[in-house]
Amino acid sequence: MSPRREQGLGPGELTWFVISVLAAGGLLLYLPDAYRLAGRDAWLLMAGAGLIITIGGALIGVLAATFPGQTVVRYAQAILGRPLGWLLAVALAVYCLVATAITVRITAEVVNSALLARTPTWVIVLVLVATSWYAAQQPILAVARTNVMLAPALLFLGLGAVLTALENFNPLHVQPVLTNHLGPILQAMAMGIAQVPGIEVLYFFMAHVAQPGKAARSAALGAAIMGAAVAVSALITVGVLGASTPHYSFPILDAVKAAHLPGGIVERLETLFLVTWIVATYTRYCTLFTAAVSGFTELVGIPERRLVSLPLAAVAVLLALIPSSQQAARGWAAIVTRASVVTGFWLALLLVLVARWRTAGGIKT
Amino acid sequence: MARVMSASERQRRHEHPEGPPEQARELYTRAHHIRADIDALLASLSALEQGGPLPDTLLGPELDTNLDLIRQATDHCDDVIIRNFRIGGDGPRAALVLLETLPDKNLVADAIMTTLMHLLRLGRPEDGYMDAIAAGLELSVVTVPQFAAEHFLGGAVKDVMTGEAVVLVDGLSGALVFDTKKWPSRAVEEPLSESITRGPRDGFVEQVLTNIGLVRQRMPVPDLKVRIMHIGRRSQTTVAILYFQGIADPDTVGEVQRRLSMIDTDITPSGGYIEQFIEDRPSSPFPQVQITERPDNAMMALAQGRIVIMVNGSPFALMVPTTIHDLLTSPEDYYHRPLFATYVRIVRSFAWLLAVAAPGLFIALTSYHPQAIPPDLLITLESARVNIPFPPFVEVALMMLAMEIIREGAVRIPGQIGPTIGIVGALVMGQAAVQAGILAPLAVIVVAVATLANYAIVNIELSSIMRPIQWGVLIASGVLGLLGFVLSGLVVLTHVTGLTSAGVPYLAGLVPAVSWRSRIPVLVLPAWQRKERIRIRGPQELVKQAADSGYAEYRRSHGDRPKA
Numbered sequence: 001m002s003p004r005r006e007q008g009l010g011p012g013e014l015t016w017f018v019i020s021v022l023a024a025g026g027l028l029l030y031l032p033d034a035y036r037l038a039g040r041d042a043w044l045l046m047a048g049a050g051l052i053i054t055i056g057g058a059l060i061g062v063l064a065a066t067f068p069g070q071t072v073v074r075y076a077q078a079i080l081g082r083p084l085g086w087l088l089a090v091a092l093a094v095y096c097l098v099a100t101a102i103t104v105r106i107t108a109e110v111v112n113s114a115l116l117a118r119t120p121t122w123v124i125v126l127v128l129v130a131t132s133w134y135a136a137q138q139p140i141l142a143v144a145r146t147n148v149m150l151a152p153a154l155l156f157l158g159l160g161a162v163l164t165a166l167e168n169f170n171p172l173h174v175q176p177v178l179t180n181h182l183g184p185i186l187q188a189m190a191m192g193i194a195q196v197p198g199i200e201v202l203y204f205f206m207a208h209v210a211q212p213g214k215a216a217r218s219a220a221l222g223a224a225i226m227g228a229a230v231a232v233s234a235l236i237t238v239g240v241l242g243a244s245t246p247h248y249s250f251p252i253l254d255a256v257k258a259a260h261l262p263g264g265i266v267e268r269l270e271t272l273f274l275v276t277w278i279v280a281t282y283t284r285y286c287t288l289f290t291a292a293v294s295g296f297t298e299l300v301g302i303p304e305r306r307l308v309s310l311p312l313a314a315v316a317v318l319l320a321l322i323p324s325s326q327q328a329a330r331g332w333a334a335i336v337t338r339a340s341v342v343t344g345f346w347l348a349l350l351l352v353l354v355a356r357w358r359t360a361g362g363i364k365t
Numbered sequence: 366m367a368r369v370m371s372a373s374e375r376q377r378r379h380e381h382p383e384g385p386p387e388q389a390r391e392l393y394t395r396a397h398h399i400r401a402d403i404d405a406l407l408a409s410l411s412a413l414e415q416g417g418p419l420p421d422t423l424l425g426p427e428l429d430t431n432l433d434l435i436r437q438a439t440d441h442c443d444d445v446i447i448r449n450f451r452i453g454g455d456g457p458r459a460a461l462v463l464l465e466t467l468p469d470k471n472l473v474a475d476a477i478m479t480t481l482m483h484l485l486r487l488g489r490p491e492d493g494y495m496d497a498i499a500a501g502l503e504l505s506v507v508t509v510p511q512f513a514a515e516h517f518l519g520g521a522v523k524d525v526m527t528g529e530a531v532v533l534v535d536g537l538s539g540a541l542v543f544d545t546k547k548w549p550s551r552a553v554e555e556p557l558s559e560s561i562t563r564g565p566r567d568g569f570v571e572q573v574l575t576n577i578g579l580v581r582q583r584m585p586v587p588d589l590k591v592r593i594m595h596i597g598r599r600s601q602t603t604v605a606i607l608y609f610q611g612i613a614d615p616d617t618v619g620e621v622q623r624r625l626s627m628i629d630t631d632i633t634p635s636g637g638y639i640e641q642f643i644e645d646r647p648s649s650p651f652p653q654v655q656i657t658e659r660p661d662n663a664m665m666a667l668a669q670g671r672i673v674i675m676v677n678g679s680p681f682a683l684m685v686p687t688t689i690h691d692l693l694t695s696p697e698d699y700y701h702r703p704l705f706a707t708y709v710r711i712v713r714s715f716a717w718l719l720a721v722a723a724p725g726l727f728i729a730l731t732s733y734h735p736q737a738i739p740p741d742l743l744i745t746l747e748s749a750r751v752n753i754p755f756p757p758f759v760e761v762a763l764m765m766l767a768m769e770i771i772r773e774g775a776v777r778i779p780g781q782i783g784p785t786i787g788i789v790g791a792l793v794m795g796q797a798a799v800q801a802g803i804l805a806p807l808a809v810i811v812v813a814v815a816t817l818a819n820y821a822i823v824n825i826e827l828s829s830i831m832r833p834i835q836w837g838v839l840i841a842s843g844v845l846g847l848l849g850f851v852l853s854g855l856v857v858l859t860h861v862t863g864l865t866s867a868g869v870p871y872l873a874g875l876v877p878a879v880s881w882r883s884r885i886p887v888l889v890l891p892a893w894q895r896k897e898r899i900r901i902r903g904p905q906e907l908v909k910q911a912a913d914s915g916y917a918e919y920r921r922s923h924g925d926r927p928k929a
Contacts, residue, residue: 007870010877111848115734119845127845131852135859142863145876149858271737271847278851286859 008210009141011218013148017205018057018222020147021198021287023154024103024280025337026230031237032246037188040177042245043234045185049192050227052345056199057223059348061216064206066355072203073298079355086299088347092203093295095336095343097312099197100288101319102329102336104128107281109326110250114274125320128285133313135286136293137306141208143290147283154283155229157276162233162252164259165240173242174235190341196230197340198284199223200347204291289316404516422518428458428535431518435462435533438522445525450482458535462521467528469547477530477543511544523601548572553579556658556680558825561697568658573603573677579660580607580673588612589667594625596639600632603677604639607663612670614903617867621672621685636679643674643685645865650833652826653866655687662696670904672867686869686902689861690886692824693717698889706889714887716821720831721857723815724761725838725850727808731757733846750805758843760804764812765839767794769832772816869902 009017034042067075072092077085108124116124135143202219209215233252238245240255248254256273293309302308323329424431432447439445448461459481463473515521516539521531528546553575556568569576577591592606604625608618624643633639636656644653657663658680663673666684674683684691693713698706735743753760768791775787795813798804815835822828834857841849864871878884879900898904 007877013877115848116846124845124848127848127852131856134856138859138863142859145870145872146855146859146862148876149862149872150855271734275847275851278848279855282852282855 008208009144009148009205010210011214013145014209014215014218015222015225016148016151017144018199018202018219019155019226020151020280020283021201022053022196022223022226023151023158024277024284025196025198026158026226026233031234031251032248034188034191035238035245037184037191040174040238041185042188043174043231043238044176045188046192046234047227047231048189049196050224050230052189052193053196053199053227054220054223056345056348057202058216058220059345059352060199060202060206061219062352063348063355064202064209064215065212068212069207071207071294071298073295076351079351079358089295089299092200092343093292093299095339096201096204096288096292096295097316098319099336099340100132100285100292101316102333103281103285103288104132104316105320105323105329106333107278107285108320109329110274111278113326122321125317129313129317129320131282132286132289132316133309136290136309136313140205140290140294143286144205144208147287150279150283154276154280155225157272158280159229159232161256161273161276162236165236165255168255168258169236169239170242171239174239190338192230193341193345194334194337196226197337197344198287199344200340201287201291204294205287289313408517423516424518424521424533424539426536426538428460428533431533431540432460434518435522435525438518439525450478452481452534454482460533461530462525462533463530463545464525464528467548468530468545472545472547473530473543477532477545481532513542515540515542527601550575559657559659559662559695559823561695561700563700564697565659565661567660569660569675569680569682571678571680573605573675576660576675576680576682577605577607580663580667583660583664584609584667592622596625596628596630597633598629598631600634602633604633605675607667607673607675609667609670612668612898612904612906613672614670614905617686617903618672620867621674625674633676634678636674636676636681636683639674639676640683645867649860649864650830651861651864651871652692652824652830653685653687653864653871655684655691655824656681656826657684658682659696665696665699668909669898670902686867687871688866688869688873689871690874692827693822693886695823699892703889703891707887710887710889713821713823716818717831719818720815720822721835721838722850722854723811723818724765724835725842725853727811728758728761728839729842729847729850732843746805746807749807752802753805754803757805757808758839760808761812761839762843764795764798764804764808765836768812768816873902874899
């Protein structure tokens with residue numbers, strides 16, 4: 001019933017959108033493994049990971065500029081051919097659904113351990129999936145713009161909370177060593193990229209940008225800002241915790257816990273941090289679920305997203321409840337986040353290269 | 366109703382006061398006759414085209430037949446008066462049909478009856494010359510401002526029912542319709558729901574024409590367009606659409622007109638009824654149409670390129686497109702000093718957040734996460750709750766329920782004692798509940814603050830919807846603590862972000878942002894700096910004032926600020 005054409009995401013909005021989808025991972029950065037592999041240089045490797053995420057965002061932006069108004073469902077088929085492109089789109093949609101379920105489960109586990117100790121995990125999972133289902137009922141731009149609204153608060157509150165840990169910062173803990181071998185460095189960097197997943201939702205959301213020509217720049221800027229924020233968080237965390245970093249499950253949280261706000265207004269800052277993280281996680285799993293719903297709707301060819309969203313929500317609940325324990329859920333999460341290196345960077349690179357190659361070869365994509 | 370005479374005809378007659386020659390008069394009369402027939406034919410064809418029967422029964426030349434038809438149509442309507450008389454005292458028979466209640470009886474007696482019975486001399490008229498007679502009457506005899514001929518029974522009856530006086534003359538097909546409406550209306554008073562400390566004091570009333578006048582006197586230019594339509598099969602409610610040509614987005618104007626014309630309902634008792642038909646998402650609890658009782662508010666909306674809809678019988682005008690910013694803004698924000706207005710907006714925004722979140726946050730923190738509360742405050746809170754038999758959630762829920770009952774009761778209690786009873790009830794009940802050890806003092810304070818904060822919301826519709834949302838946040842917080850509190854807020858935010866009003870995003874200004882200033886909705890700029898209209902509403906003319914108007918010109922010419 002709209003009298004005017006729905007306006008897409010502007011370049012600035014796209015930047016904030018990218019920040020919001022990456023914020024959840026950045027806020028609860030898991031540093032122990034990276035520290036074990038790279039020691040004091042872990043924070044430098046996080047900066048390198050941020051750079052790769054930035055390139056991934058730019059590559060998906062290039063695809064959006066090349067195929068304006070299209071999601072990966074259509075342009076993957078145009079680039080790779082119908083069967084392969086279709087399979088790739090299915091894989092991406094399935095990935096988004098599984099990532100939703102795992103994000104929800106991990107969120108439920110953290111909430112269960114930090115906020116609601118007596119509430120059964122399945123209740124929290126159900127509530128979280130219900131909220132993502134509700135978000136997926138809204139227009140896709142509404143989900144994106146909710147993220148845009150929340151992104152500045154997430155970035156500044158998250159960074160602000162991390163910056164409060166500076167009172168315990170020791171510069172000696174972060175002096176670069178740069179003596180590691182290439183193998184562990186690359187491994188740690190891949191872990192770093194996996195720590196900030198979410199960029200792959202751009203395959204579905206980029207179809208709704210107002211100026212596709214500026215999409216690559218905007219997405220890269222958002223990813224770069226978030227990459228820098230991640231590097232700063234890692235720097236401060238390692239600077240505060242030093243060699244004991246690998247002993248903590250969520251080192252940033254523990255670094256923040258050690259800090260106190262002046263005046264004693266909020267005695268335990270971690271509650272505020274957790275609230276910020278819940279908001280960031282909400283933006284992530286809602287965006288992932290909306291991307292999954294959008295992908296399946298387009299793949300199946302159903303005009304109404306509502307028809308797809310409810311069965312997918314049920315599947316997401318079941319998937320989220322499959323891991324039998326928190327440890328098992330972490331194992332699943334590790335697989336999914338590592339897959340995001342493929343989906344967020346390598347896949348985008350492959351699609352861009354093939355598209356260029358086919359265009360250079362005179363093949364119409 | 367067909368108009369009797371065009372402007373060019375009037376002009377021609379004005380240029381020849383002695384009247385046209387006899388042959389021209391006859392041609393003129395015949396032309397009128399033909400035009401009346403064509404009008405009737407076109408109406409019939411239009412009805413047939415739409416697949417319906419003939420719209421109406423044509424009024425014939427027989428007075429008694431016509432009166433019988435009118436009597437049948439108005440059977441058991443005891444307020445319909447039929448007054449028989451003769452034109453000029455001894456001329457052809459005629460009848461005046463009108464309601465006893467709505468018409469201006471003085472106007473009927475002085476301008477119609479006196480004229481027709483004593484001043485007009487009319488021989489036996491030739492059948493079908495109603496338009497010619499009407500034209501002659503309008504030009505030189507009848508002093509009623511609006512005056513027309515009607516050829517159909519249904520139209521004549523509808524005219525009678527709306528307060529117009531209908532005259533039937535024996536030997537003439539059709540009827541003469543005189544605009545004698547004098548609908549009962551209260552005087553223009555200060556709006557009750559939008560009180561302000563600085564600004565005009567007049568408010569809309571239930572009469573749509575009065576309301577149009579209140580806006581028109583503020584914008585006496587032809588670019589202010591007023592389109593009138595009638596909605597409701599039985600109520601035939603007069604609805605006026607006002608917009609500023611050259612500023613309002615024509616697509617939005619067309620869309621609003623289309624949505625209004627699509628309403629096919631029995632009655633339209635109020636603007637709130639129509640509002641639900643034209644909203645983008647009627648199932649949403651958030652109002653997507655702004656209402657106002659203030660003509661100055663309507664004027665500002667029109668100047669922004671928005672569309673104002675007025676409904677007869679309602680003192681509230683509807684304004685579209687509406688954004689959340691409009692609902693949180695008071696017209697007096699633009700009358701006060703910008704710094705003070707900004708300060709007031711900050712207070713109002715804070716109050717809005719408090720109204721929604723205070724009870725829920727209180728429950729989440731005290732019931733689930735006391736570790737987030739500083740120890741000294743926590744000790745005070747817990748010591749006040751030592752003998753309270755209920756958990757905090759039940760305490761707050763009971764208090765909120767009591768507040769809702771008091772609020773509803775105070776509205777229903779007649780006259781001036783309503784607010785007094787409300788305040789006394791709240792004070793006495795709260796004090797008694799605390800003294801009896803049923804409620805903790807802080808729970809009473811939190812609910813009282815949330816209730817007061819709710820009253821700080823400018824828009825009455827938004828303020829009302831905050832109450833059920835407050836309950837939703839409370840229940841979510843009571844069940845899932847901080848997680849429920851945060852998630853309920855996020856769900857509301859997602860919902861609101863997905864809303865549109867006449868195609869414009871509900872959060873326009875924030876997302877999508879128009880400028881850096883629009884991201885700070887509490888900021889009120891000085892009038893001389895508000896140079897542009899809000900782009901997202903698609904105004905045809907973006908710039909609303911000259912770049913060097915007022916103080917801006919002073920700065921430009923002096924190169925700096927004026928010295929104190």
